[in-house]
């Protein structure tokens with residue numbers, strides 16, 4: 137009898153423990169969409185402390201996921217498997233997502249901090265009246281380089297990169313528009329060129345750069361360049377800023393043939409589950425103190441005019457990262473070239489990558 141009681145007690149204990157753990161598991165995984173906010177952003181593009189601050193302030197749990205190209209982000213959102221409440225596409229991607237009916241119109245009444253954004257970054261052609269998108273960071277594409285590793289040589293143009301002396305010295309960011317753009321710009325063609333002959337010529341020219349290319353990489357490009365693993369990198373401006381904080385020897389240049397000016401913006405995908413929380417998050421990121429903190433952490437250029445006042449002058453007055461309108465007017469913004477042409481750019485870029493291997 138004693139044994140039976142013991143066995144019964146043991147079963148009861150196991151049952152209670154099981155019940156307890158499953159209910160805990162449920163409550164930690166089973167947030168309702170009202171309790172969570174799913175954010176989809178570029179890698180290395182937010183100060184994690186701000187996520188914690190937002191969670192504390194709102195009681196929401198943030199599920200944070202990252203991507204490293206507009207193309208990857210768009211594919212995932214269009215597939216709809218994971219639903220996101222906030223995403224951060226660049227301008228041509230926003231135009232395409234609008235076309236594909238993937239975005240929700242924003243309620244500006246819920247984003248009062250919009251008033252802090254410099255009007256220069258509002259009402260741009262890819263989203264008139266900011267109906268669907270709110271500026272997050274902006275910048276250019278250019279070359280970061282290490283003069284010391286180049287024997288004091290200065291880089292000023294895309295065509296400098298084809299120099300025979302630069303064997304295995306170049307790292308490229310893994311972006312189809314950026315790399316194809318370098319090929320096109322080096323030939324004085326537009327970054328939005330759709331002429332097949334020009335595109336082929338650009339691809340051929342890129343193939344000829346192969347001996348000088350050490351690797352095509354993601355966010356690790358910053359660490360590699362700061363550690364002097366290569367002398368030259370094709371990068372986004374904010375990555376250059378961060379590299380140069382790490383290693384003061386390096387410099388950043390926007391090549392003289394021209395380059396890209398880009399704008400990354402917060403949007404709410406149509407499949408969002410927490411629309412109220414999404415507006416709260418957008419407004420939170422626009423708070424000038426939060427925007428300044430984010431800018432200092434990430435290294436990219438803020439479109440938030442008021443936030444600039446909280447930043448050290450050596451950041452806000454650096455014209456390499458805060459070029460004025462006169463300088464930016466010479467640069468090109470990527471256009472939405474349409475589904476077919478964007479796929480073609482990707483294809484050519486992939487072929488180039490294969491050629492490299």
Ligand code: N2P
Nearest residue numbers: 178179180181372400
């Ligand atoms: C951050 C990448 C910024 C992307 N790692 C520029 N559109």
